[in-house]
Amino acid sequence: MKRTVETIFEASRPGRAGYSLPELDVPGVDCASALKGHLRSEAPRLPEMAEVDVVRHFTKLSKMNYSVDEGFYPLGSCTMKYNPKVNEVAARMPGFSRIHPLQPVDTVQGALQLMHDLGAMLAEITGMDAFTLQPAAGAHGEQTGLMMIKAWHESRGDHQRTKVVVPDSAHGTNPASATVTGFDIVEVASDDEGMVDLEALKSMMDDRVAALMLTNPNTLGVFERNILGLTETIHKAGGLVYYDGANLNAIMGKARPGDMGFDVLHLNLHKTFSTPHGGGGPGSGAVGVKDVLVPFLPTPVIAYNEEEDTYLLEGGDTRPQSIGRVRSFYGNFGVLVRAYTYIMSMGAEGLREASETAVLNANYLAAKLAHLYPLAHRGHCMHEFVLNGGPLKQETGVSSLDVAKALIDAGYHPPTVYFPLIVPEALMVEPTETESQETLDRFAEAMEAIVAKAKAEGAAPFHDMPLNSPVSRPDETTAARNPILTWRFGE
Amino acid sequence: MNRYIPTTEEDRRRMLAVIGVPDVDELFSGIPAQVRQKVGSNLPDALSEMEVMNDLRGLAAWNLSVDEAICFLGAGVYDHFIPSAVDSIISRGEFTTSYTPYQPEVAQGTLQAIFQYQTMVCELTGMEISNASMYDGATAAAEAAVMASAATKRRRILCGRNVHPQTRETLRTYCWSRKLEYEEIPFIDGAIDGAELEKALAAGDAAALVVQSPNFFGVLEEIKPLADKLHEAGGLLIVSTDLLALGTVEAPGKLGADIVTGDGQTVGNPMNFGGPAFGFFAVNKPLMRRMPGRICGQATDSSGRRVFVLTLQAREQHIRREKATSNICSNQNLCIVAASVYLSLMGPKGLRETGAQILAKSAYAVEQLERTGKFRRAFPGAPSFRETVLLCDEPPGELNGRLLEAGIIGGLDLSADHPDLKNAWMLAVTESRTREEIDYLVSVAGGEE
């Protein structure tokens, strides 16, 4: 049913209020004189509403969102697995949510232990030596990892290493992160399976190469066969290797990036470790390193003093080579509590089962869709796969974007579209392990129906889709040409 | 069997048959033998839900929360009141478990919430355009500095030494990684030293000054003269501020700020031991296309309905790749939804009343402490909000020890970082503190040693 919700500014009425404060119990002060000329001159046009109206407004808004709690969300590269509710209860405990980060260290030992133990468990899962939990997101983690690589090279007097190699199939954050850390990007070609061409990589090596950034399995969902050769090539040339952990859900308990030759990696706790996506955040981009980069970790580092059996924060004075801070305080602690709760709930066995099932589900779904679309991988995929929508578009005029909108009408969130760039009209599908076989079967049936419709009727009926969502396709062109980025009061 | 993984043995068998392999291990045969994990990861055994809750309760109990002790500590994170409706709304699965709104037809809830948030930030800061948020106040200031350098084509970043130390450290790291020069400007009587600033500007090539107001010490800076000085020198003024304070304090946008940033924990987000919250980031039209982060715009759909959609995405990492303005890939969405709910419940009057209570309670606390004869203001005469630096007879470390024993989390001990201010101690008083609590603080702090 098509519907929109009035903006909260339109719902506001002067004189209404949704808050209560106690009566002031100390002598009042005159704000103007207290603030000596800094008093606000004009009231901000914030809503004035009773609590019931605010709650109704946001409740109506929420009902316009599709979510994992509602249904299947097969976004490739995003790992939209189920978000356990016990994580939410844990994070809200006052002993975690109502503690101040600058309290005396012996009044927050539980928080420090949780962070210390989480770091240790992540190191165990990934085969790395130490972790920092400071970065707030995957991209932030990439930036942090690259900064440490930069610092390492500088510490060795290697100031000419300015190049970071990325595969042409890489996620957009990889080259962006390298650029914002002051590096130049060089792309290495993938073969037609999206695997890095080892010979091409070797030919690019020189003493200006700082690092290689890889995700494994790659963005086509295939494990890099030559991974040891790739990492060795960079090490031989004097560089370090960075692992983009976005796809870790494929290999937990089966293989560890630390054993593949990676020196530094980031994890997306909001992907692999079940913390909720929140509509775009907050996440957490924990970064793991091998011993070689430990001196460069951001401060403070959470350490355990075995003798006194206490946890403490090691600051800049004890870590002179640290890159410093990449943000305030210790990280997205509320997100860390959720990830900790998840790992403790799953154990090693559970995490391995999660990866095995994620890979099983992806292969099952790929098998069910293989007769509809060419698959971008040969043989088996891992936790995700990419469909090539090029032939369908050529034959019927129906693009992958059209298919995505048709899936919305069928009650699903579409897969990732138009990524990776090396596959035309790409549809990247990642079912995750928390979906049942029936969900996968029904999704496959929906795709069957869509492809059948495309072949029978061509592109015309798709242009109005989605028909069943609250709104239809927005005019993104006008939105970008004439941006309206705030509410226009009084219009 | 796992409560989060529906697949049974039976399901597995059926699926393997369709795929055409005998077992799951076959699907992992692409992993070279040398790299395959031979031994399971050494983790604690999986816990049932009951056990995991017990484990967490134990860890939580080992922390002293501000429910159990009276908090007078601030320095960037504050014990402000959060109405219950905030958590109730962000607990909804439709907000918590949805993804980034790249498919606008099924994400209008998130998109409209972002658009409303952007509007509220503009209202409070007095700026024309806000993005959908950054990770925190510190990284927002750092990204603002990087943006200012690109916009002015200059490489020197100036920052007040009275800006939050963690913001300064983050700025320093970001500047190092982008080969920008980072230089601090001293403060005098708690505020930026105008003469020192002029000297620094005279040396040329200054892209921007980062000033915080209320600053780390709680002191309010004179924004207009700073903006004028920067503009005369061809640079930009970046003001790091606080949304809750802006309910009572003048908007930096009205005083000449070019970029306004800050940390959003104070509006509707719990302390959470320092995260997550968010950083807000606002500019005026000339800098719109350089602004990092996600932005939501108003549009119409094919039927003319008003809808919201992520826009100006061409600047973002997933499109520009190595030419992106920043690598930021997310916004702290759930935290800004919380902020927008808070601001909607409080409204302009609620924010103003909160500000008035903070000013009154701060004044009362400081007066009473001064009356004991053992405390005096470090920056008397400087207008301040929520935080006051006091010079104590007693070393602040010892003072805080006594307070803790009495069930009070005392203000920040500044004596190590600011030896020039003798025994400096920074007291934060929010609207959550009662007269009773303040009187108790005074009796312990000024009492028998």
Next chain:
Amino acid sequence: MARIPEGLHYTKDHEWVRIEGGVGTVGITDYAQHAMGDVVYVELPEVGDEVAAGDDFVVVESVKGANDVFSPVSGKVAEINDELDGAPELVNQDPYANWLVKLEVADPSEAEKLLDASAYAKLVEELEAEGS
């Protein structure tokens, strides 16, 4: 079928340049504007900027992408088309009438190294056959 006027020099990255006296007028081709979709913004260089052949000096933003435009020849930016500021769609409507940048060309013979209309037409034919 993309429009390819005679009398212009073309690059394989779909830019065109017209040389008249010492001035090179640069724009993108019909094939390019069609491929990138609705143009939403054009980021132009500043008058006085020095540009070498092959430098990316303009960004044409469409809704989903930002496309670098590379200068076909070396020179100094003499004029930029500020009509595009409020009306970026002009590039879609007529990419030949709605030029992007006029350069003071250092060496007009540089343009001889580029493709002529028929060579560019062949390139476009191949691309259109590939279906990309």
